Amino acid sequence: xxxxxxxxxxxxxxxxxxxxxxxxxxxxxxxxxxxxxxxxxxxxxxxxxxxxxxxxxxxxxxxxxxxxxxxxxxxxxxxxxxxxxxxxxxxxxxxxxxxxxxxxxxxxxxxxxxxxxxxxxxxxxxxxxxxxxxxxxxxxxxxxxxxxxxxxxxxxxxxxxxxxxxxxxxxxxxxxxxxxxxxxxxxxxxxxxxxxxxxxxxxxxxxxxxxxxxxxxxxxxxxxxxxxxxxxxxxxxxxxxx
Amino acid sequence: xxxxxxxxxxxxxxxxxxxxxxxxxxxxxxxxxxxxxxxxxxxxxxxxxxxxxxxxxxxxxxxxxxxxxxxxxxxxxxxxxxxxxxxxxxxxxxxxxxxxxxxxxxxxxxxxxxxxxxxxxxxxxxxxxxxxxxxxxxxxxxxxxxxxxxxxxxxxxxxxxxxxxxxxxxxxxxxxxxxxxxxxxxxxxxxxxxxxxxxxxxxxxxxxxxxxxxxxxxxxxxxxxxxxxxxxxxxxxxxxxxxxxxxxxxxxxxxxxxxxxxxxxxxxxxxxxxxxxxxxxxxxxxxxxxxxxxxxxxxxxxxxxxxxxxxxxxxxxxxxxxxxxxxxxxxxxxxxxxxxxxxxxxxxxxxxxxxxxxxxxxxxxxxxxxxxxxxxxxxxxxxxxxxxxxxxxxxxxxxxxxxxxxxxxxxxxxxxxxxxxxxxxxxxxxxxxxxxxxxxxxxxxxxxxxxxxxx
Numbered sequence: 001x002x003x004x005x006x007x008x009x010x011x012x013x014x015x016x017x018x019x020x021x022x023x024x025x026x027x028x029x030x031x032x033x034x035x036x037x038x039x040x041x042x043x044x045x046x047x048x049x050x051x052x053x054x055x056x057x058x059x060x061x062x063x064x065x066x067x068x069x070x071x072x073x074x075x076x077x078x079x080x081x082x083x084x085x086x087x088x089x090x091x092x093x094x095x096x097x098x099x100x101x102x103x104x105x106x107x108x109x110x111x112x113x114x115x116x117x118x119x120x121x122x123x124x125x126x127x128x129x130x131x132x133x134x135x136x137x138x139x140x141x142x143x144x145x146x147x148x149x150x151x152x153x154x155x156x157x158x159x160x161x162x163x164x165x166x167x168x169x170x171x172x173x174x175x176x177x178x179x180x181x182x183x184x185x186x187x188x189x190x191x192x193x194x195x196x197x198x199x200x201x202x203x204x205x206x207x208x209x210x211x212x213x214x215x216x217x218x219x220x221x222x223x224x225x226x227x228x229x230x231x232x233x234x235x236x237x238x239x240x241x242x
Numbered sequence: 243x244x245x246x247x248x249x250x251x252x253x254x255x256x257x258x259x260x261x262x263x264x265x266x267x268x269x270x271x272x273x274x275x276x277x278x279x280x281x282x283x284x285x286x287x288x289x290x291x292x293x294x295x296x297x298x299x300x301x302x303x304x305x306x307x308x309x310x311x312x313x314x315x316x317x318x319x320x321x322x323x324x325x326x327x328x329x330x331x332x333x334x335x336x337x338x339x340x341x342x343x344x345x346x347x348x349x350x351x352x353x354x355x356x357x358x359x360x361x362x363x364x365x366x367x368x369x370x371x372x373x374x375x376x377x378x379x380x381x382x383x384x385x386x387x388x389x390x391x392x393x394x395x396x397x398x399x400x401x402x403x404x405x406x407x408x409x410x411x412x413x414x415x416x417x418x419x420x421x422x423x424x425x426x427x428x429x430x431x432x433x434x435x436x437x438x439x440x441x442x443x444x445x446x447x448x449x450x451x452x453x454x455x456x457x458x459x460x461x462x463x464x465x466x467x468x469x470x471x472x473x474x475x476x477x478x479x480x481x482x483x484x485x486x487x488x489x490x491x492x493x494x495x496x497x498x499x500x501x502x503x504x505x506x507x508x509x510x511x512x513x514x515x516x517x518x519x520x521x522x523x524x525x526x527x528x529x530x531x532x533x534x535x536x537x538x539x540x541x542x543x544x545x546x547x548x549x550x551x552x553x554x555x556x557x558x559x560x561x562x563x564x565x566x567x568x569x570x571x572x573x574x575x576x577x578x579x580x581x582x583x584x585x586x587x588x589x590x591x592x593x594x595x596x597x598x599x600x601x602x603x604x605x606x607x608x609x610x611x612x613x614x615x616x617x618x619x620x621x622x623x624x625x626x627x628x629x630x631x632x633x634x635x636x637x638x639x640x641x642x643x644x645x646x647x648x649x650x651x652x653x654x655x656x657x658x659x660x661x662x663x664x665x666x667x668x669x670x671x672x673x674x675x676x677x678x679x680x681x682x683x684x685x686x687x688x689x690x691x692x693x694x695x696x697x
Contacts, residue, residue, distance in 0.1 A: 018507055018510075018511070020511045021507070021510055021511055021514065024511060024514035024515060024517075025514065027514075027517075027518075028514065028517060089503060089506035089507065089510075110507065110509070110510040111506060111509040111510040111512075111513045111532075111536055112510070112513070113513070114513065114514055114517050153593075155592070160557075161556065161557070162556065162557035162558065162559065162587055163556050163557065163558040163559065163592055164558070164559040164562045165558060165559070165562045165563040165566045165567075165592070165596075166562070167565070167566035167567075167569035167570045168569075168570050168573065169569065169570075169573060170566065170569075210565070210569075214559075214562055217559065
């Protein structure tokens, strides 16, 4: 899959029933070195997919002959590994969750910043090519100790289904721990965006201690994140994806 | 909690409908009962007088009869006190207080020309000699008999006078002003009044509760239409109003949602086309306008979706939510603090609550330069306060702040920005989990926005 030669540009298929928007998106994407295709309906989209090798689809959800969500599920069920960015005017949280659950790789609401679309397409293409396994896991929950972490709604769920809310920083931290359970993580690896100062940054310790407090509200939750003196922190628990 | 003084509580009770019905019924029934008793008392008095007169008439007619048959013997017997209850009247007694009614009856019985005179006189006149006699202790206080003097002219034209005596007829004392009777009347009236007041006020209370629920929750239950006919009619009218208001509200929301939704496509086109504008100054201005429109559309959609939140109820750790929100805002550089929590859990729709608080916090930061979030429980309610340190809102404008497209006055720092739907969305989100949002000015300055929910 590793293919960084400019000789073979990635193929991007833009699906939207609004001709103006379709053309305008394609106009934007011309700046980049992509091979561009367009479709205005599900039927056209399916035909194009049969005939061409497509790397990424920019998919509008409301199409005249059907729902983009269903197509997304179909493609995933067939094992297609084409990348999908959903673009929709709906914008409600439920659609976002549903879209990602049904196998979209990214989600954008109309109206969007053209540059944001470009950046996301670029990121997805890069990630998809270098590491196909890095597509967001379809798992909704990660179970560790007595807790489940809701990966989509970004909150902790106790066994009795009551919720404990996490700040964004706490969620990022916990996600890192869950990606590598039972591994000692240094401050630098925990907060890569603050790598330069992480070793001296007390706010990481503060965040970890807040996270510990939240985890400790359940029996068996108080010894989940352990301090390893001089090295960092470790999540002392197995993690099971549900 | 302020405790009402007893006097103020009594005044408050009589301010209620139940209190007024109670007052009217208690007073009215007591007065009616007392008047009825007075009338009965009057009738009893009248009967008593009639019996007394009947006795006098019986004796007078009897003696007059005897006198006519055998005047000499009867006169002698009377003079010697040989007839019990009748004697010769002492001469020279003036009847100062004659009984007109008795005289009318006597003249009917003794003949039209009899010209009777009759009156009650002191008992001593009937028994002139009694004063000399000694009495045994047992009868010293015995009631003296009644004594009447009757004079009339008989058929022969002779004027006769007799003194008639009767055992004293004691009139039993009136019962009406006995405090026990009054107490019984008033207590019975009050009891009945309370029953009536309650039964009248009950359906009204139900209506009031339903109206209250209507203003708090968007999906209230219909009130069961039970009770007397008038009450049923009122309840059914209320239910009708409720349905219509909801239908109107839903229509408004759908309209807003439809417009906002359909605006997204032209806005997307416009945004994409803006990339083609070469004049960068013009493009920046157009981008600014586009951004404003987009914000309006997004908030319009938020408002529309807030009224029909399909989110599931969950039990959440409330402090973790407030702390996380403050932390996230701080990470983005907004001056937001989590001051004090209240512990425990609460049952809400978590995303709706999060967005509701976020709207209030945004407002506090935008108009009040910062937000302090705190939480308190009292009386089964849980209250989340978001306090800013701005100049406050003029008291007469506080209620308007919840109307869509109302913003702080332009003189205020941060006024006249934003869409003015933030608070409307917050309130409508709060309704979706049966909470309410209030604004008030803090005594120390700044505005406190409070989310009030079942805790």
